[in-house]
Amino acid sequence: MTEPSANPVRPEAQLQSLTHWQRVSPIALLYFAFRLFKGVFGNLAYLAPALLVFYQGIKREPGYFALGLLLLMTALLLIALLRYLAFRFRVHGDTVEIRSGVLRKTQLNLPFSRIQNVRLLQPLYYRPSGHLCLQLDTAGSRQQEARLAALPNALATELQQAIYATQRQQGASTENTSTVVPASEPDTTVGHSVATDQPEEQLLCQRSVGDLVLYGISNNRLLLALGLAAPFYNRITELVSELLRRLGLDVAHWFNPEQQSWFWLGLAVLALTLMIMLLITLFSIAASVLSYYGFRLTRSEKRYIRRSGLFTRHEISMRPSRLQWLQLQQDWLDKVFGRCNLHYEQVQSTPMAAAQGHASQGKIMVPSLPPAQAAALMTEAMPGQNSAGITFSGVNWRFLLPSVLLFWLPALAFSQWALQPDDALLANLLLPVFVLLLGLLLLRWRRFGYAMDEQYFYLRRGVIGVDYYCLPLYKLQQLSRQQHWLMRRAGLMHLQLVFASGSLTVPYMTAQDADKIANTLLYHTQSSGKGWM
Amino acid sequence: MDTGASDPTAFHNQPLHPNQLPDLQQLEWQPLSPRYSQLAFWLNNATTLLLLLVTLAYWLQPFWQPSEANHQLLLGLAGLLIAGSLWVTLYCRLAFPRKRYALREHDLSFRSGLLFEKSVTQPILRIQHIELKRGPIERKAGLATLQVFSAGGALHTFEIPGLPLMEAKKIRQFILQHKDNRQHD
Numbered sequence: 001m002t003e004p005s006a007n008p009v010r011p012e013a014q015l016q017s018l019t020h021w022q023r024v025s026p027i028a029l030l031y032f033a034f035r036l037f038k039g040v041f042g043n044l045a046y047l048a049p050a051l052l053v054f055y056q057g058i059k060r061e062p063g064y065f066a067l068g069l070l071l072l073m074t075a076l077l078l079i080a081l082l083r084y085l086a087f088r089f090r091v092h093g094d095t096v097e098i099r100s101g102v103l104r105k106t107q108l109n110l111p112f113s114r115i116q117n118v119r120l121l122q123p124l125y126y127r128p129s130g131h132l133c134l135q136l137d138t139a140g141s142r143q144q145e146a147r148l149a150a151l152p153n154a155l156a157t158e159l160q161q162a163i164y165a166t167q168r169q170q171g172a173s174t175e176n177t178s179t180v181v182p183a184s185e186p187d188t189t190v191g192h193s194v195a196t197d198q199p200e201e202q203l204l205c206q207r208s209v210g211d212l213v214l215y216g217i218s219n220n221r222l223l224l225a226l227g228l229a230a231p232f233y234n235r236i237t238e239l240v241s242e243l244l245r246r247l248g249l250d251v252a253h254w255f256n257p258e259q260q261s262w263f264w265l266g267l268a269v270l271a272l273t274l275m276i277m278l279l280i281t282l283f284s285i286a287a288s289v290l291s292y293y294g295f296r297l298t299r300s301e302k303r304y305i306r307r308s309g310l311f312t313r314h315e316i317s318m319r320p321s322r323l324q325w326l327q328l329q330q331d332w333l334d335k336v337f338g339r340c341n342l343h344y345e346q347v348q349s350t351p352m353a354a355a356q357g358h359a360s361q362g363k364i365m366v367p368s369l370p371p372a373q374a375a376a377l378m379t380e381a382m383p384g385q386n387s388a389g390i391t392f393s394g395v396n397w398r399f400l401l402p403s404v405l406l407f408w409l410p411a412l413a414f415s416q417w418a419l420q421p422d423d424a425l426l427a428n429l430l431l432p433v434f435v436l437l438l439g440l441l442l443l444r445w446r447r448f449g450y451a452m453d454e455q456y457f458y459l460r461r462g463v464i465g466v467d468y469y470c471l472p473l474y475k476l477q478q479l480s481r482q483q484h485w486l487m488r489r490a491g492l493m494h495l496q497l498v499f500a501s502g503s504l505t506v507p508y509m510t511a512q513d514a515d516k517i518a519n520t521l522l523y524h525t526q527s528s529g530k531g532w533m
Numbered sequence: 534m535d536t537g538a539s540d541p542t543a544f545h546n547q548p549l550h551p552n553q554l555p556d557l558q559q560l561e562w563q564p565l566s567p568r569y570s571q572l573a574f575w576l577n578n579a580t581t582l583l584l585l586l587v588t589l590a591y592w593l594q595p596f597w598q599p600s601e602a603n604h605q606l607l608l609g610l611a612g613l614l615i616a617g618s619l620w621v622t623l624y625c626r627l628a629f630p631r632k633r634y635a636l637r638e639h640d641l642s643f644r645s646g647l648l649f650e651k652s653v654t655q656p657i658l659r660i661q662h663i664e665l666k667r668g669p670i671e672r673k674a675g676l677a678t679l680q681v682f683s684a685g686g687a688l689h690t691f692e693i694p695g696l697p698l699m700e701a702k703k704i705r706q707f708i709l710q711h712k713d714n715r716q717h718d
Contacts, residue, residue, distance in 0.1 A: 347684060477685035480653040481557070488650075498685035518654070519554040525656045526639040532659065532684060 392449025569695025
């Protein structure tokens, strides 16, 4: 019981230097500048087509363009400097206070107890000097999120420990458990890099580069980017063929059906497709290794901690109680490799942040796990879960009706009616596409499955890949049951379950099951007395 | 808040008899204030009338004469809008009186819809905060909308419209007291 006296004294003694208003280390200037550049030029990418229009102008007056660019850079550097100078902070009692803003001044008071997560980041350029960027996440809005851009390694770790220690004390007062931190903890972490384990941490999972390569291949997000870039294809191909022509290659010639036989044309198209696929896959692998290199998931007494990153090392931590559900994701290529990815889903800060993909930065995901390892991790996080062994009930075949009747059949009929007289070949070519679509729909219907045991609700869904969800019954936020009169006659219902991490819908299940599940979920939520976070 | 939840290793296995659980089928549904659907009906009618008047004004005015094709197009659009407005009026006339809410010890439910019926249930324990919303027309009619926010996000805000003000206040009080009780346990 020496904890109350020993624990607060230590960090406070070492954090003494933070009690007066001060700026972050000057190296943060780099960080501010990078962020500003990223902000400005990241948005400039949207203006790229416009820049192409100005291209002629730039070519005519390169001097003015260079001057303009120089002025812009200087202005940005100046703004970064001003922002750096305006950013001051102190740790006053158990509160982090931040004053920032050049023109619009803001002051942020952040009590330790309100801080949900302390994330430590180390961009590449901080490594020589051993600085860290400390990001403080709160449950509130995004404006409430605070970053201390550059603190010396030791100080940042100490502040993190101090915040956690305060929270632990507050937790301990209600929990009445002795969660004593080894008194030497702050000292042992001093001078170590972020990736060093703290003594109390238990390693749950590690990923090798081989695993990450598999993850990179199977989770090809760049294909999506390729789709988004579609509007610019024309311009890009023009640029590329122009470039190649200068190198003495006439690409257009290869793809011209008037000059080439069908066989060669097919070969050229195939080769090009393969090359693009290869490039994309290589990029994806590189991206995967970059962000997940040295992946370690550890569990301390009160937190899951994920560390990874080749250049910028990220550390994300999450309290186990904040976990809302587990998602075991297996895309079709994952199935080929026999791997799966495990998502620890926690509270979604804001829908906007989720939509913009910021949420993934605060999420814990373990890439490319063999199923046995995934099951072990799931059981560790949710003891007693049985997602592998449980029998799933399927949803009713009427699930297919709306898509078939309202989309598939009309589209099929219309395409045949419109195309068959003029272009029979195209119409016939479309038929297999429709068969394929129907097949996918059937697969999706077969994949839907739900199950429930004493503690968890399980959902299975997907088309070719599969997603398994495992949800603790008592973490329900809201539920809704929906049916139209045809469904009522068939005794069917949609059941939508809202959790803090999002919502899941089981369509076309029997009304009897839906009611039973709804009643059980409500009962557990209301009677268990357990909080959701 | 995180007394039990922060320790997920604690194994618990309560006995459960599915037939003895409180059943959502046996909720006692309460109607909203009859003034609510009346008000909606008159508001819808007023909107339709306004659209009709605007169309009529356009038809009769001598100042602006668009080309024949555009004239037809504008009239067609106006016709569509009026038809849509009439449809909405009819739907609301039939659907709004069917809206119901139900209160139990530990949750609120709200049911709506004509052909597609939806019933939402919100456990009171998971409520973050409550708002009584009253627009100018609702204030005139002595009505209020009760909004309940959970951690499920803005998309899943639970809402009961058309409550008499006193009733809305009572429900709010009931929820607040419920929360207090739980916290002092």
